[in-house]
Amino acid sequence: xxxxxxxxxxxxxxxxxxxxxxxxxxxxxxxxxxxxxxxxxxxxxxxxxxxxxxxxxxxxxxxxxxxxxxxxxxxxxxxxxxxxxxxxxxxxxxxxxxxxxxxxxxxxxxxxxxxxxxxxxxxxxxxxxxxxxxxxxxxxxxxxxxxxxxxxxxxxxxxxxxxxxxxxxxxxxxxxxxxxxxxxxxxxxxxxxxxxxxxxxxxxxxxxxxxxxxxxxxxxxxxxxxxxxxxxxxxxxxxxxxxxxxxxxxxxxxxxxxxxxxxxxxxxxxxxxxxxxxxxxxxxxxxxxxxxxxxxxxxxxxxxxxxxxxxxxxxxxxxxxxxxxxxxxxxxxxxxxxxxxxxxxxxxxxxxxxxxxxxxxxxxxxxxxxxxxxxxxxxxxxxxxxxxxxxxxx
Ligand SMILES: [Zn+2]
Numbered sequence: 605x606x607x608x609x610x611x612x613x614x615x616x617x618x619x620x621x622x623x624x625x626x627x628x629x630x631x632x633x634x635x636x637x638x639x640x641x642x643x644x645x646x647x648x649x650x651x652x653x654x655x656x657x658x659x660x661x662x663x664x665x666x667x668x669x670x671x672x673x674x675x676x677x678x679x680x681x682x683x684x685x686x687x688x689x690x691x692x693x694x695x696x697x698x699x700x701x702x703x704x705x706x707x708x709x710x711x712x713x714x715x716x717x718x719x720x721x722x723x724x725x726x727x728x729x730x731x732x733x734x735x736x737x738x739x740x741x742x743x744x745x746x747x748x749x750x751x752x753x754x755x756x757x758x759x760x761x762x763x764x765x766x767x768x769x770x771x772x773x774x775x776x777x778x779x780x781x782x783x784x785x786x787x788x789x790x791x792x793x794x795x796x797x798x799x800x801x802x803x804x805x806x807x808x809x810x811x812x813x814x815x816x817x818x819x820x821x822x823x824x825x826x827x828x829x830x831x832x833x834x835x836x837x838x839x840x841x842x843x844x845x846x847x848x849x850x851x852x853x854x855x856x857x858x859x860x861x862x863x864x865x866x867x868x869x870x871x872x873x874x875x876x877x878x879x880x881x882x883x884x885x886x887x888x889x890x891x892x893x894x895x896x897x898x899x900x901x902x903x904x905x906x907x908x909x910x911x912x913x914x915x916x917x918x919x920x921x922x923x924x925x926x927x928x929x930x931x932x933x934x935x936x937x938x939x940x941x942x943x944x945x946x947x948x949x950x951x952x953x954x955x956x957x958x959x960x961x962x963x964x965x966x967x968x969x970x971x972x973x974x975x976x977x978x979x980x981x982x983x984x985x986x987x988x989x990x991x992x993x994x995x996x997x998x
Pocket of ligand 1: 850851861863865868
């Protein structure tokens, strides 16, 4: 395991730093006394945190000036937005990507490794550190330039405790606090969310100038989960485990799911199941256990039999999404994850079910499309979360 280059920061220091970044991001220029009043932190705690931020090039401070009439105008502390860089991670089930980005969201350097994320959390955290170093080297910046860190993880995170609670995925991560672990590695404030939530953030950040306030991002891969952007805010639910649409039961389906129920959406429409059916159609002689080499999903739209299989998966997912559309009246549903790469046959199938099962007025209000970010929505969402932590939401 790679030894951390920084000593473990105290939790208090991280909280102080995060509080300063948040309050400066929200208010702009503030005197040290105002920061102290707004955060409730002592003057000495504020003073040492301001000194740290200035030393790292993340903040500047004007000199105190004499004013006419009543004494001096206090020095004002401001964030240097252009100088702040962030570190973002996308943890999948079989890969980890680290990216260094600036506060406009532009990725300056990144690095990826393929490994078994679910079963080896310690190795994965060690790899995160190595990948961060590679991404920083690619970007040409030292770790000291990083203001905040964010990560998306492929499992359920209890926002009341910050620990992983995933009975059927990330079983070796249960009880871990990924934000604290990453905080120890990088000595920075860390934001962690589930991958679908990060996907929704990524789609919002890259919506091409069309402000979207009500969006459902569906990560359709090995599992199927939804990130909910409602009324302009990410909706996490009471304990952070909203959007588990992969375990909504379908009528007339008896397939066992890894969660122990039968008939869950992801037991019949996950990428694993779609690939199994495609192998059956495209390699008819193959036995169920044979490893059939399939072309990329995006190239199969022109193969009628394959397009039928993908369309059927789309209609099945659309059956569940129709209920969400009835319930939440979103402006957009964006399909990401590996299945999202299937494109038109999948989207047309989803559209068909939403039009069939959702109320006409809400069905016609929703745009349904594949992600334009390929498999990068989650990474861009983590960049967005880290930028928000570093300089405050815009
Ligand atoms: Zn299930």
